[in-house]
Amino acid sequence: MANKVKIYIDGKEILATEGANLLHEARLNGFNIPGLCYHHKISPTGACRLCLVKIEGQRGMVASCSVKVAEGMQITAFDQELEDTRRFLLDYLLSEQDIDYDYTYHDELRDLMLQYNLEKPESRLFKPVQPNVEFKVDDSSPVLTYDPSKCIKCFRCIKACDEVQGKNVLSFYERGLNSYIVAGTGVWAESECDGCGECVQLCPTGAIVEKPNRNEINLERIEKKVRTTCPYCGVGCQIELLVQNGKIVRSNGVEGVLPNDGRLCVKGRFGYEFVHSPERLTTPLIRKNGKFVEASWDEALDLIAHKFNSIKAQYGPNSLAGYASAKCTNEDNYIFQKFIRTVFGTNNIDYCTRLCHASTVTAMLKSIGDGAASNSIEDFETTECLIVTGNNMIETHPITATYVKRGAAKGMKIIVIDPKWTPLVNYSTLWLQPRLGTDVALLNGMVREVIVNNWIDHDFIENRVEGGMQTFLELKSLVDKYTPEYTEKITGVPAEKIKEAARIYGTAKTAMVATGMGMSQQVTGTHNVFSLLNLILVTGKIGKERCGIDPPRGQNNVQGATDVGCHPAMYPGYIPVANEENRRYVAQVWGVPFENLSEKPGLTTVEIVQAANQGKIKGLYIMGENPMISDPNLNHTEQALKSLEFLVVQDIFLTETAQLAHVVLPAASWAEKNGTFVNSDRRVLRVRKAIDSPGEARDDWRIIHELAARMGKPMPNYSDEAEIFEELAKVTPIMAGISHSRLENHGIQWPCPSPDHPGTSTLYLDKFNTPSGKAKLFPVEHVDQSERATPEFPYILNSGRILYHYHTGTMSRKNKALTEFINHPYVIIHPNDAQKLGIKHGGIVKLTSKRGSLQTQVRIADEVLEGELFMPWHFSEAQVNRLTRDELDPYSRIAPFKLSAVRVEVVSD
Numbered sequence: 001m002a003n004k005v006k007i008y009i010d011g012k013e014i015l016a017t018e019g020a021n022l023l024h025e026a027r028l029n030g031f032n033i034p035g036l037c038y039h040h041k042i043s044p045t046g047a048c049r050l051c052l053v054k055i056e057g058q059r060g061m062v063a064s065c066s067v068k069v070a071e072g073m074q075i076t077a078f079d080q081e082l083e084d085t086r087r088f089l090l091d092y093l094l095s096e097q098d099i100d101y102d103y104t105y106h107d108e109l110r111d112l113m114l115q116y117n118l119e120k121p122e123s124r125l126f127k128p129v130q131p132n133v134e135f136k137v138d139d140s141s142p143v144l145t146y147d148p149s150k151c152i153k154c155f156r157c158i159k160a161c162d163e164v165q166g167k168n169v170l171s172f173y174e175r176g177l178n179s180y181i182v183a184g185t186g187v188w189a190e191s192e193c194d195g196c197g198e199c200v201q202l203c204p205t206g207a208i209v210e211k212p213n214r215n216e217i218n219l220e221r222i223e224k225k226v227r228t229t230c231p232y233c234g235v236g237c238q239i240e241l242l243v244q245n246g247k248i249v250r251s252n253g254v255e256g257v258l259p260n261d262g263r264l265c266v267k268g269r270f271g272y273e274f275v276h277s278p279e280r281l282t283t284p285l286i287r288k289n290g291k292f293v294e295a296s297w298d299e300a301l302d303l304i305a306h307k308f309n310s311i312k313a314q315y316g317p318n319s320l321a322g323y324a325s326a327k328c329t330n331e332d333n334y335i336f337q338k339f340i341r342t343v344f345g346t347n348n349i350d351y352c353t354r355l356c357h358a359s360t361v362t363a364m365l366k367s368i369g370d371g372a373a374s375n376s377i378e379d380f381e382t383t384e385c386l387i388v389t390g391n392n393m394i395e396t397h398p399i400t401a402t403y404v405k406r407g408a409a410k411g412m413k414i415i416v417i418d419p420k421w422t423p424l425v426n427y428s429t430l431w432l433q434p435r436l437g438t439d440v441a442l443l444n445g446m447v448r449e450v451i452v453n454n455w456i457d458h459d460f461i462e463n464r465v466e467g468g469m470q471t472f473l474e475l476k477s478l479v480d481k482y483t484p485e486y487t488e489k490i491t492g493v494p495a496e497k498i499k500e501a502a503r504i505y506g507t508a509k510t511a512m513v514a515t516g517m518g519m520s521q522q523v524t525g526t527h528n529v530f531s532l533l534n535l536i537l538v539t540g541k542i543g544k545e546r547c548g549i550d551p552p553r554g555q556n557n558v559q560g561a562t563d564v565g566c567h568p569a570m571y572p573g574y575i576p577v578a579n580e581e582n583r584r585y586v587a588q589v590w591g592v593p594f595e596n597l598s599e600k601p602g603l604t605t606v607e608i609v610q611a612a613n614q615g616k617i618k619g620l621y622i623m624g625e626n627p628m629i630s631d632p633n634l635n636h637t638e639q640a641l642k643s644l645e646f647l648v649v650q651d652i653f654l655t656e657t658a659q660l661a662h663v664v665l666p667a668a669s670w671a672e673k674n675g676t677f678v679n680s681d682r683r684v685l686r687v688r689k690a691i692d693s694p695g696e697a698r699d700d701w702r703i704i705h706e707l708a709a710r711m712g713k714p715m716p717n718y719s720d721e722a723e724i725f726e727e728l729a730k731v732t733p734i735m736a737g738i739s740h741s742r743l744e745n746h747g748i749q750w751p752c753p754s755p756d757h758p759g760t761s762t763l764y765l766d767k768f769n770t771p772s773g774k775a776k777l778f779p780v781e782h783v784d785q786s787e788r789a790t791p792e793f794p795y796i797l798n799s800g801r802i803l804y805h806y807h808t809g810t811m812s813r814k815n816k817a818l819t820e821f822i823n824h825p826y827v828i829i830h831p832n833d834a835q836k837l838g839i840k841h842g843g844i845v846k847l848t849s850k851r852g853s854l855q856t857q858v859r860i861a862d863e864v865l866e867g868e869l870f871m872p873w874h875f876s877e878a879q880v881n882r883l884t885r886d887e888l889d890p891y892s893r894i895a896p897f898k899l900s901a902v903r904v905e906v907v908s909d
């Protein structure tokens with residue numbers, strides 16, 4: 001804990017943090033000392049001089065933003081001389097400023113101008129010296145405008161980009177009065193700027209202002225500012241939505257709270273426009289004679305109730321199934337799983353997590369007892385060493401990546417393991433580029449190296465691993481053959497690099513691991529993660545502060561949806577369906593007969609599709625998922641969905657999946673509802689309603705609730721989402737101590753067993769969550785992939801994500817700001833392969849696998865290995881999942897999205 005010391009400001013005694021920034025501490029204590037170049041997230045610049053104070057024992061006036069608090073300091077913050085000096089400095093600043101103001105941004109300089117009565121030119125000493133030079137406004141970026149006539153050269157934007165976001169796009173171009181900020185080599189749109197808007201958020205004047213809604217927004221007419229959680233990825237950034245005329249016109253990062261401390265990525269800041277899209281669903285739709293017809297809620301819900309009930313009566317409860325949604329709140333999902341279990345009467349409930357981290361979670365549950373992140377996001381900055389494997393963090397968890405980049409700037413060693421180049425490679429110490437699907441061999445090779453060099457933690461193995469040295473010896477003998485040379489042969493990673501990676505990780509005092517889709521979405525997904533856990537366990541790099549494994553969770557609420565029970569084999573709180581005592585307890589809380597709660601695990605996502613194809617699943621209720629783009633082997637999925645007797649899709653758009661439904665229900669979007677999400681580090685965060693839903697769209701849980709009543713199994717009348725959470729907390733022990741009221745100002749990390757518990761930042765400090773309290777090693781062998789390159793299909797296709805788009809594009813592609821960055825599909829091909837195939841950059845190719853084909857543009861880059869290809873899967877005009885397989889990892893039932901053998905044919909160049 002930082003030391004508190006006494007200081008005195010204008011005679012008042014204050015308890016301040018020793019060594020802290022004086023300006024910051026003074027402001028915290030109500031001394032509103034002006035200052036334009038200081039911001040708590042960046043290093044002090046000392047450029048504007050407005051924060052001048054007098055400190056006893058020091059000569060003259062000093063910039064308080066450059067002073068560290070020390071015991072006994074006597075400070076004068078306000079006296080006539082200081083105020084006159086500030087007025088003089090402001091006067092001078094204003095002389096170079098274009099002071100026109102259009103109410104579209106918060107202008108701190110203008111606030112001071114008004115405060116110091118300098119609005120009228122007559123009241124100023126300095127005549128405007130708007131230099132006689134052409135100021136060049138840079139309007140080229142899709143998301144912001146830079147106007148140098150408003151720039152006060154405070155450096156906040158440069159430092160925002162560099163120190164806060166770790167991007168280094170901006171610099172200062174100086175030629176006397178004609179100095180300004182430049183992005184890259186001069187044109188914003190051509191620079192590496194990725195539109196995160198941190199510079200916008202930190203600019204104190206109107207020099208950098210965001211573009212979307214610029215013609216509409218008027219800060220004096222904002223009706224409300226609503227703090228909520230970003231709807232895209234699992235980082236869970238806290239945002240503040242500004243609402244004007246019932247419309248969201250801006251999204252700002254919330255400063256001072258975790259997980260993001262005001263930082264956002266381009267999606268969180270500029271990706272809200274989809275909620276106002278004219279394509280939103282506004283009324284229920286019923287398919288009649290092959291066409292959708294608008295219907296009333298009564299008609300639609302009665303029809304659904306009747307159909308589902310009759311399917312259940314005819315074929316039994318297990319002929320019905322539901323897909324929950326990682327885009328929806330905990331409250332929505334809790335009600336959904338309760339509906340599937342009590343109204344359908346089956347455990348056939350799953351969702352996109354099956355296609356995502358299912359294998360990671362399976363391996364982690366078996367080995368360490370919990371599938372969630374062991375650590376907090378802040379640890380990504382303070383650990384000594386970080387392995388990032390199969391995860392393109394800068395593009396997919398951009399704000400988590402800001403912590404990593406800040407750690408790298410302070411000397412953290414980063415090892416990237418990825419067959420494809422990712423931007424994190426630029427910040428890394430070492431990049432291992434294994435061939436697709438060879439991670440078990442690579443990790444076994446690293447485990448062997450740490451054993452051979454004795455970088456293992458004997459005490460940890462003895463005390464915290466089941467079977468101690470005995471089981472360790474089994475692992476040792478299994479990995480013995482994975483010499484660096486043998487491992488190189490399988491993976492293609494040079495032996496020296498394998499040794500180096502093992503040394504860096506094995507000898508670090510603290511180390512963490514981030515594992516992503518490249519590891520999990522494989523037929524060997526569970527084994528991949530077992531071999532990773534083996535490395536973590538033998539080196540004792542878990543169960544201590546700043547040590548552990550964090551699989552960055554994908555969707556905004558993918559963590560929460562399983563936490564609250566959307567799992568075919570688990571009730572809320574990860575309690576197995578087979579646990580009779582729990583089922584009895586839950587039946588009592590839910591007020592339903594115990595016998596009605598099935599003890600038989602249900603089917604998983606891809607199994608539900610397969611069962612539909614076999615005629616075993618007849619009715620399906622999909623809430624907020626788009627499997628017609630996101631499922632593997634789409635031709636198969638399409639057949640299955642078309643063969644259903646009854647399909648209900650509840651979404652915010654008429655997606656590719658909804659188009660196959662018998663009834664489509666319009667749901668409220670995240671901006672229109674209250675509730676909670678759980679982010680990647682187990683943080684339960686509030687979601688708050690900012691605007692009304694379009695047309696007749698309704699909250700997801702209210703639709704399900706009403707349907708339950710119409711199917712003859714009404715649920716209690718919940719007055720609001722807080723009340724649903726109260727019930728949820730009763731049956732979800734990890735959240736027992738959490739309530740909406742406790743989440744008012746900040747999130748709480750589960751486990752949080754009681755209302756006075758602060759939540760848990762790091763897991764396993766005392767014991768693992770397995771029945772024995774110890775972790776388990778699972779020695780696993782490398783096996784060759786079942787799908788391999790053949791003369792007919794000579795290339796291996798990898799698929800993944802890019803920064804600007806999200807999954808099936810239903811949301812991200814309805815934002816002008818995002819689509820201006822990129823809006824078309826492409827495949828990355830190695831230059832040597834392109835040459836062999838006679839393909840040019842920008843040409844069109846046809847990719848064909850055993851399952852299907854697609855056409856797409858070509859991007860030639862040495863980001864991939866020869867013989868391998870990469871495609872983002874966001875674009876429905878080139879559906880990657882026409883090519884992928886639905887062969888499953890036997891333990892977690894995940895599909896291998898990352899590895900499909902294909903052939904490439906040139907369509908046009």
Ligand SMILES: Nc1nc2c(c(=O)[nH]1)N[C@H]1C(S)=C(S)[C@@H](COP(=O)(O)OP(=O)(O)OC[C@H]3O[C@@H](n4cnc5c(=O)[nH]c(N)nc54)[C@H](O)[C@@H]3O)O[C@H]1N2
Pocket residue numbers: 233234356357389390391392393395396397417418419420422435436437438439515516517518519553554555798799800801802803804805806807898
């Ligand atoms: N911008 C954006 N952000 C997102 C999402 C989005 O759609 N767009 N989706 C969210 C969701 S749900 C998720 S799950 C996360 C996913 O985030 P990530 O885990 O980053 O997912 P991907 O981009 O699919 O794949 C990550 C990396 O795995 C690599 N890879 C492929 N095969 C292998 C292999 O055999 N071994 C190794 N070691 N690596 C391999 C790929 O080359 C790729 O760089 O992102 C979340 N964040």
Ligand SMILES: Nc1nc2c(c(=O)[nH]1)N[C@H]1C(S)=C(S)[C@@H](COP(=O)(O)OP(=O)(O)OC[C@H]3O[C@@H](n4cnc5c(=O)[nH]c(N)nc54)[C@H](O)[C@@H]3O)O[C@H]1N2
Pocket residue numbers: 325327328352353355356357517521554555623624625626627629630631650651652653655667668669670700799800801806807808809810811873880881884897
């Ligand atoms: N080839 C390939 N395929 C993949 C992957 C890959 O890497 N490669 N990754 C897989 C992974 S990790 C994942 S997580 C899945 C994701 O697969 P999906 O979950 O199917 O993808 P999304 O596009 O996120 O679908 C969410 C749907 O919810 C809707 N929605 C948004 N908000 C709400 C709401 O509040 N209420 C309701 N009712 N609906 C809402 C959206 O419009 C959208 O249709 O895809 C998987 N598929």
Ligand code: SF4
Pocket residue numbers: 160161165167168169170183192193194195196197198199200
């Ligand atoms: S928007 Fe982000 S990346 Fe672009 S210049 Fe500003 S801070 Fe840098």
Ligand code: SF4
Pocket residue numbers: 230231232233234235236237260263264265266267268269397398399400
């Ligand atoms: S990092 Fe994720 S949660 Fe944060 S703003 Fe970006 S998409 Fe939203």
Ligand code: FES
Pocket residue numbers: 034035036037038045046047048049050051052063064065066
């Ligand atoms: S805020 Fe201290 S010099 Fe600008």
Ligand SMILES: [Mo]
Pocket residue numbers: 352355356357554555
């Ligand atoms: Mo995901």
